[in-house]
Amino acid sequence: MNKISAFSARNFKEIIRDPLSYIFCLGFPLVMLIIMTIINDGIPPQTGMTIFRIDNLAGGIAVFGLTFVMLFTCLNVAKDRSGAFLVRLYATPMRSGDFILGYVLPTLLLAVLQILITFAASFAVSLIVGVELNVLGLLLALLSLLPTAVMMIAFGLLFGTLFSEKAAPGLCSIVISLASFLGGVWFDADGLGGVMLKICEILPFYHAVKAARMASALEFDGYFPHLLITLAYCVVITAASVIVFKSKMKADLQ
């Protein structure tokens, strides 16, 4: 456990000491929250468009924010793999499981902190704009987002292991774009229907956003299928990232 906590503490510090992590993991989602709230204020009520209303926005922005946790996990792993630091650690008694948990645990903590801050900001906005947000609902949404957080971190671990420091962020930006557009964060995927909705439903992001929104609204009719699909993706991506990391480490030591 000492090995994992020592390596986790190092990774936590590496990420929080990078100023870009504040800009992307905190600043960007919060700025989007404010911008979208202002846009929502300008949308006439008769259009019936509620996608940017704070009760819908909170869950979507939280999922959007988690994509940047993926980016920083990926950068951290790719940077370690490109330098000699990991070589030094490979020569210590650390095992592959220690490395994986050492990367995942601190980023999971960061993800939870990010969701809490996003929801706290959303709650403050809800008080200003006069739309009710339920605190219990937000806490349930936080719990619903845990599989998504783990899945994003696993994506980061996977890309950081497989690709170089230069190539990996590019792949992450594809996932960031997919998550924000096909997750229905910025538009009403249900309203679009057709092929577009089918594509959204195939990917996990739509279900992650749906589960978070429904939990925050304390609407549980149809909630569990979304949560279970997110959970299934979480298990598959996490398993893939663990297998790939272990096999890459084994190959490095050949």
Add this chain to the structure above:
Amino acid sequence: MNAIETKSLTKRYKTKTAVSELSLTVREGELFALLGVNGAGKTTTIRMLSCLSKPTSGECCVCGHNCQSEAAAVKNIVGISPQDTAVAENLTVLENMRLICGIYGYSPEKTKQRIDAMTSLFRMDEVANSRAKTLSGGWKRKLSIALALIAEPKVLFLDEPTLGLDVLARRELWSVVEELKGKITIVLTTHYMEEAEALSDRIAIMIDGSLAALGTLGELEAQSGESGLENTFVKIAAQFGKGA
């Protein structure tokens, strides 16, 4: 007792043999220099001895532990300072040392004791709270070696520790290595002949992955009929078809 023993140690990659049938012993407390031109197999040998690479054939033991079948035991008694400076850039000097102590499961008291010892040995008080990325090349290299030493290894591998350092930083590192001489076994790879000449008890010259010569400086000079390590090295390399 031998700290290191290799028997017909061989490492082959797809089209290249990096180390070929290497058999040698390094005595406990000895400072052993591995010399060779680029691609001679020095780093590959160190990688196999520190369990970072598996031999294709042959075997190697560190303090009686087989590097393949007892890798966990070997990892507990070796320290390595790789060719590239291997430090956590966003951590301070103290945090880097704490990290390695944590990985080896040291108690807070032991951690403090080892950090104090390393800070004193490398005279790192003035940079103790500086982040590694802000350190000069010399300080980074010292930190890298301190991280290799902090877990009290029985065998220390220094892979080109003074590469790229200015003459003052290099001499400062030499004095640290000299302080360690006799206390632990050190295997040093270097391109600087004067470094090997000044520091090492015995010298091995590797050419194209094979052991070309092994002995004290005097023995190598006698073998080649030259004086000084550089001349000796060039003569031995020429005998193996390398250089002028």
